[in-house]
Structures are given as structure tokens and as C-alpha cells.
Amino acid sequence: VFLRRSRGMLDFFLALLCLWAAWYHTPVGALVRGIGARITGVHTSAGPLLSYFTGGAYEPPPALAEHPPPLPSGLAASQPLSPVDALGYGTYAVLAQLSAEERKPAEALATRYAIPASELFDSHSGPRATARLLRAAERDLGSDEIAVTALFVGEEPARYARDRLRAARDPLELANAARELPPGFDAAVVHASNALTLSTAYGLSWPLEGNAPVTSPFGARVDPVTNRQQVHTGVDLAVPVGTPVHSAAAGVVRRANEDSVCGRTVIIDHGRGVSTAYCHNSELLVTVGQTVNRGDLISRSGSTGRSTGPHLHYQLLLLDKPVDPFLFRAKGATVAATRVSAPLDEGHP
């Protein structure tokens, strides 16, 4: 009797549940929320989803740290950070940018693991303290990505997402955890994602053995071909033809082909929004789809494509945007110190 009498009401609530889910979980729902927010001037959590689909046109995503914390000066350029320290540095770089309100979950997590919050946000001790905190949280929560999630969304939501992922037998990764969280955590998830991206960048090793002079640094320069001001999207490292080029980290080869500009090129996707590109090679030793480990031989350098001399154009892409790879190397590393003025890389974007 109850079911028959209440059917209309049940149908209404079920329809309402579907609309609630669509409101938060579809681009159309996000668009309606975004337009509503623009009209009323009210804050909306639709930003990250709209930003994702519009390539930042709706609202630019939170910038990755423009000045990530420098690494200890004693570290050689070819020497990567340990995974734990890389996670600490990358996460600290994002934490340092957050507002007091957004830092609260990190402070709570630090208190739980007996790490003083003041140490966590200090520019000197911060990266190492963050690494310690994440290591403790990782032991407790089961994975480094869930630990980073806990730092930004809070421990309880991260634990809940972890338990759901275990029940679904999905990997304990941020992307999966984000799907399990109810509405309201979008911005925090974006911060966690940025932290993982920067951590991966800090963990990259150098593609060449030993030192190589930088013939053209990252940034604005006058293009030797078009004679116009242009951004050089990577660094040119002068090395003889045939020099072994190694993968900067584990990943999957996304591209291994030749064109007239970049020459013989390898692009490796390291996951977490990090890719590296190696251009102007004389020989490619990997194929598309191949899985590589850190330090694997992937190509031999050369002077193919638009190039006037043998060199390696090494490019780092974070969230698909070119970034100076030296931002994530130790300050004063010998490889960066030697700079030759004449650019070898002609017209490389």
C-alpha cells in the first residue's frame, strides 16, 4: 500500500536525484552552473570542468608554480631527486600558493602525523616536511596519490575515496579517487593534480650522461630563420652526433617519427601531466606505444630537421605547456652554467 501510494513521490525524488547528478557531473550541467554564476556573480565549482573542456578559455586553471622551490645546490643536474623528495618538493610548491582556507586540510593532516604546521609552510623546511608528512600518510592510506589527495581534500574524504577504490578494485590514483568524491572537491582535486605534476617534474633525470653546454636556453629569443621574436620551447644541448639520449623517467612513447622541423623526434608521456620531447636525433631506438624506464636508451642525437649543427633539443611539457627544464634542476648545476651564445636550433617552436 505504501509503495503504491508513494509511487508518485518516489518517482519525483528519483528524477531529482538524476538531475542532481547531471547538475554536477555533465558538461551541460557545468555550463548551466557557469552561466548562472556569471549572471549572479556567485562562486561556482563548475570552473575546473569548464576550464578542462574549454582549454582554459572559461577560466584559466590555477597556474602551476611559476617559481617552484629550488633544489639543494649540491645536487648535480644529472642526479634526480628521490621519489619521496620529489613528491615533497612538488607538493610544497602548490601548498605554498594556497590561501589560508585551502591550507586547512594540510594543517589537519600535519597535526595528525605530529608535524608542526609552521614547518610545513616554511620556505626552507617546507619541502622536506611535506615529504615526511606524505610518507607517513602514504603508509597509512596505501598510495602516494591518495596521500596527496588527503593533503588537499582532507583525510576523511581521501579515506572514503580509498575505500571505494578498493571495493571497486581500481588503482589507488587521484583520477579514480576524484570520481568517487561527492561534489564540492573540484578545486582541491585540481591542486592535488598540480602537485603530482610538479612532483613528477622534480623526479625527472637528465637525458644526457655528463655535462653538455646549453647553446640556446628556454624562453624568448630572435628566431634565426624568421628573424622574429619567438619563444624557444626547450633547451638546446650541444652534443656530437650519435650521443646516447636517455628517457628522463619511466613512461610510454607517444611519438617516434620524423618531420622537417623537429627532425627525428621522440615524445614520452610520463603520466600525471608530464611529457618530455627529444628532437633532432640521428636515430630513433623506440617505437610508439613502447614502455620505457628511467634511463633507457631511446635515441642517438643528431642534426635532423631544421637545425644548423648537432645538438639535442630537450623539451619539458607540464599540462601540455612547455616549461624550462632547468626550473626543476639544482641551482648552479654545471650543465646549466655553460651557455654558448650561437643558437643551433633554427626556428624550433
Add this chain to the structure above:
Amino acid sequence: VARSVRPESEPPRPAHQRVISVIGKASLFLAYFRWLFMPLGLFALIAVGVHAAADTVDDRLLWLIDRADAAFDAVVSQWSFTQPMVDWVGLEQRIWLARALALIWELAADLFLALPALGYEEHDTRVPLHHRWRPLFERILRKPALMSVVRPMATAAIVLAGSCAVGRMIQGALYLSLRPSFGDTLAGPFSRVAALAGLGGVLVAMGGRAVLRNVQHAHTVADREKTRVLLHRWTRGLVGSAVVLPLAIAALIDATPIASFFR
């Protein structure tokens, strides 16, 4: 004397009957708006399912675009006058392209599966759902057509993914709001039961109607004059079916974690 003049009152009804009566009145009132909330609810359920499925195909699209761009670059770099075309699509553009394609794919699937749901009508709500199913299925068996076979199956897979997404939201929202006050022992089981009830309710009450509406729509299209010819019956709606079928498969494989609600 006083007792003799007092009107004889009815014995008070039990509390549960009063509740049922109130709910019955509310249900009757809401029935006036059924024409509005049912089509919108069905549309929303399918859109959520389509998004859950589309969410899992981004990486595959990027892989396809990478391969296509590499092949394009290899061709255009052979001649000096086409060489500048190599720069047309960089890594950033490839990612953007993959996301744009995923979005277009999702919206196209919404167009083919969710939009017909807005035409949902219920003339007599007292007729049980399974009574309306039977004649439609008999018609499919009598006069099968591509649309009437593919679209309902795709809708079924999509609404399954959508129901799981709704269940997931219920569980997450309930657990995280109840836990601070009631602790794990109460918040955990309660949110799980609520999620399962929501999932089941949405799947049966809304999912069933969404599939039914798609069968009706497919029949309407398949019964048009032109599509009486056998060949037309199997080519009509080919594009729409090609759009929704891969998403339906993705929904079944990657977006329906039903077992996770029981573990």
C-alpha cells in the same frame, strides 16, 4: 447529559496510516508535474551515463590523434612548400583536440539518446511498465531495424552507468556528512544501503522508462514511409548508432562498478 449531546467521533487512525495518507496526497499533487520532472529526470540520467562513459575514452582519443598527427606530419614534411604545416598541430593542440572530440562525442550521444527522452509521456500511470514493454518487444521481433535494436541496448548500458554514478554520489555525500556526527559504524552501512536503494530505484523506475522511451522513438522513426524498405530499416540511424555503440561498450566495461557497492 453531556455525554449524550457530544457527537460520536471516529476512532483516531494509527500514525502510520496518517503518514501514508499525507504521502498519498503529496504524490497526487506531484502527479500534476509528472509531465515535467519525468522527461527531465530521464534526460539527466542518460546524460550522466553518457558522461561517465565518455570520461573513460579521453586517453584513447588522444592516442588516435597522436597517431593521425604523426602520419600527417610525415606526409607534409616531404615537400618544402608543405613543411610549415608540421607546426599546425603541436602537443598542446593535440590534447585540446582530444578533449574537444570527447566533448563533441558526448554531446552527440546526448543528442541521439538523451534528447528523445524529453518526449516521454505517460498517459496512464496505472498501467504497469511491463505491460507497455510487451507489445513493443513483439514489434521489434516482428519488424527488426537497426535503430530499434541498437539504441535501446545502448540506452540500457548507459543508464546502468548513470545509475552507478547516482549511487556513488549518494554514498559519498551521505557518508561524508553523517560521519562527523554518527561515526563510521552508522555512516558506513547507512550510506551504502542508501546508495544501493538509490541505484536500484533509479535503475528500475527511471532506467526502465528511458529504455522504453528509446524503443518507442526508434519504432516511430523505423515506421516512417521511407524506412519500410528492408535496406532502409538497417541503414536508418547508422551514424547515431555508430556514435552511441562505442560509448555503450565503454560504459559497460569501465563505468559500471556495481559489485563495488556490495564489497
